[in-house]
Amino acid sequence: xTFETPHISVQNLNLYYGANHALKNINIDxxxxxxxxxxxxxxxxxxxxxxxxxxxxxxxxxxRVEGKVLLDGENIYDKNxxxxxxxxxxxxxxxxxxxxxxxxxDNIAYGPRIHGxxxxxxxxxxxxxHLKDVALWPEVKDRLKSPASRLSIGQQQRLCLxxxxxxxxxxxxxxxxxxxxxPKSTQKIEELFIELKEKYTIVLVTHILRQARRVxxxxxxxxxxxxxxxxxxxxxxxxxxxxxxxxxxKGFVS
Amino acid sequence: MVFATVIIVGxxxxxxxxxxxxxxxxxxxEMLSEIPSGDFYMGGEGGILNSILGSLYIAAxxxxxxxIISVPIVIYINMYLKKSSWMxxxxxxxxxVLFGMPSIVYGAFGFTLMIYLGMRASLLxxxxxxxxxxxxxxxxxxxxxxxxxxxxxxxxSYSLGATRLETSRxxxxxxxxxxxxxxxxxxxxxxGDVASVMFTAGFSNDIPKSLEDPASTLPLAVFNQLSSxxxxxxxxxxxxxxxxxxxxxxxxxxxxxxxxxxxxxxI
Numbered sequence: 001x002t003f004e005t006p007h008i009s010v011q012n013l014n015l016y017y018g019a020n021h022a023l024k025n026i027n028i029d030x031x032x033x034x035x036x037x038x039x040x041x042x043x044x045x046x047x048x049x050x051x052x053x054x055x056x057x058x059x060x061x062x063x064r065v066e067g068k069v070l071l072d073g074e075n076i077y078d079k080n081x082x083x084x085x086x087x088x089x090x091x092x093x094x095x096x097x098x099x100x101x102x103x104x105x106d107n108i109a110y111g112p113r114i115h116g117x118x119x120x121x122x123x124x125x126x127x128x129x130h131l132k133d134v135a136l137w138p139e140v141k142d143r144l145k146s147p148a149s150r151l152s153i154g155q156q157q158r159l160c161l162x163x164x165x166x167x168x169x170x171x172x173x174x175x176x177x178x179x180x181x182x183p184k185s186t187q188k189i190e191e192l193f194i195e196l197k198e199k200y201t202i203v204l205v206t207h208i209l210r211q212a213r214r215v216x217x218x219x220x221x222x223x224x225x226x227x228x229x230x231x232x233x234x235x236x237x238x239x240x241x242x243x244x245x246x247x248x249x250k251g252f253v254s
Numbered sequence: 255m256v257f258a259t260v261i262i263v264g265x266x267x268x269x270x271x272x273x274x275x276x277x278x279x280x281x282x283x284e285m286l287s288e289i290p291s292g293d294f295y296m297g298g299e300g301g302i303l304n305s306i307l308g309s310l311y312i313a314a315x316x317x318x319x320x321x322i323i324s325v326p327i328v329i330y331i332n333m334y335l336k337k338s339s340w341m342x343x344x345x346x347x348x349x350x351v352l353f354g355m356p357s358i359v360y361g362a363f364g365f366t367l368m369i370y371l372g373m374r375a376s377l378l379x380x381x382x383x384x385x386x387x388x389x390x391x392x393x394x395x396x397x398x399x400x401x402x403x404x405x406x407x408x409x410x411s412y413s414l415g416a417t418r419l420e421t422s423r424x425x426x427x428x429x430x431x432x433x434x435x436x437x438x439x440x441x442x443x444x445x446g447d448v449a450s451v452m453f454t455a456g457f458s459n460d461i462p463k464s465l466e467d468p469a470s471t472l473p474l475a476v477f478n479q480l481s482s483x484x485x486x487x488x489x490x491x492x493x494x495x496x497x498x499x500x501x502x503x504x505x506x507x508x509x510x511x512x513x514x515x516x517x518x519x520x521i
Contacts, residue, residue, distance in 0.1 A: 059337065061338055094406045101407075110416075110424075114420045147519045164413070
């Protein structure tokens with residue numbers, strides 16, 4: 001499946017963990033301002049693929065990446081590509097929320113600060129706006145100076161989302177962002193994704209098929225390091241063409 | 255389990271008990287506030303203020319110096335080198351070897367270095383030698399602490415577009431209590447070590463007034479007094495040991511309090 005102006009375009013991507021060929025010749029276009037989900041069995045490489053988008057594999061010695069990932073047409077694995085500006089374009093939500101060891105306020109202000117924002121009033125405004133974006137403002141507005149670690153885990157995940165939004169990204173990457181959350185917090189995060197896709201391109205890794213169905217526009221099924229099928233959500237989940245996808249969707253492959 | 259507890263706690267009380275019971279009667283204000291007179295070690299007047307201050311100067315100076323040197327080393331091998339890179343591993347191996355080196359070797363090395371530089375035994379010589387002695391302790395302790403930081407915390411900072419230096423600051427915030435522990439361990443080693451300062455810091459009955467003056471230390475004062483034939487002086491040695499213990503205990507307690515405050519934001 002191709003799109004006219006894909007936000008991210010992966011071309012002939014191969015990734016090796018030492019001798020292990022973890023991603024095999026991946027080609028996929030991620031559409032602009034839509035939610036795209038990666039589904040697949042554990043260890044199939046969906047998180048690995050997600051992390052190639054903001055070059056989070058850079059610090060491991062064993063990982064070798066070949067091929068191209070084009071972000072707005074530019075290869076992020078180009079020698080001259082500046083990794084911090086690539087990462088700034090993408091907010092990341094990990095499986096468990098990891099607030100920075102600072103206050104609630106400083107967690108949100110951290111990103112803008114490292115990118116040069118020093119003005120107190122502007123920072124106040126940014127913090128308030130993004131906490132409102134994730135519907136956390138009413139719960140924390142009286143204790144912005146208290147440590148982020150005191151929040152509940154669901155609140156922490158929304159804080160992490162707000163922290164990512166505060167650097168004005170274009171893309172949100174979610175690596176099973178609700179796997180540590182209770183149903184209510186999960187629902188809140190999912191609602192946020194649906195709201196946020198107006199403004200952002202969202203890529204989600206999930207192993208919950210119902211979640212993929214609830215929030216995403218497109219779904220890619222990955223198995224054993226290969227993209228088996230990529231299609232609009234309903235089509236892939238209800239009417240898959242490939243045999244492997246059919247088996248997975250029906251629950252045969254776990 | 256109970257047996258192990260009894261052994262540990264028992265030996266702790268035995269040691270502290272001995273020092274307190276033998277040292278406390280000999281402890282006096284004079285001892286804490288005066289420098290030794292000429293025949294102090296033969297039972298004369300005076301105290302060990304010179305050694306108390308000398309020890310504090312050396313331990314504090316070298317802890318500070320070692321901290322300034324160790325933090326960049328630890329940040330470099332953890333944040334700038336890739337995981338399990340040979341350079342990082344070689345560095346760790348090097349510090350492990352240095353960690354196990356007896357302090358007299360450092361003393362001899364420091365002594366050689368000072369002769370080469372034409373320095374006399376002095377406070378500075380002592381500080382530099384003790385710094386060399388405690389850097390491996392600091393580096394290895396901090397290294398272990400930083401390795402416990404979850405990788406996701408690094409990723410969280412990196413994915414906001416932070417550089418390695420900016421991420422290092424976040425990591426340092428997270429491990430601040432651990433760094434304090436490392437400093438404390440190093441301080442304890444520095445204040446209690448005698449072999450490394452014996453030749454390098456020299457000995458003096460006066461309080462050092464500059465970095466170039468020789469300085470006495472508490473362990474050395476204990477040693478000198480214990481080797482005196484006069485019984486009264488010997489009991490003063492226990493008093494000096496008691497002072498040393500109290501200093502370490504005070505540092506320990508204040509570090510605990512400080513550590514609690516530092517871990518407020520820890521995730």
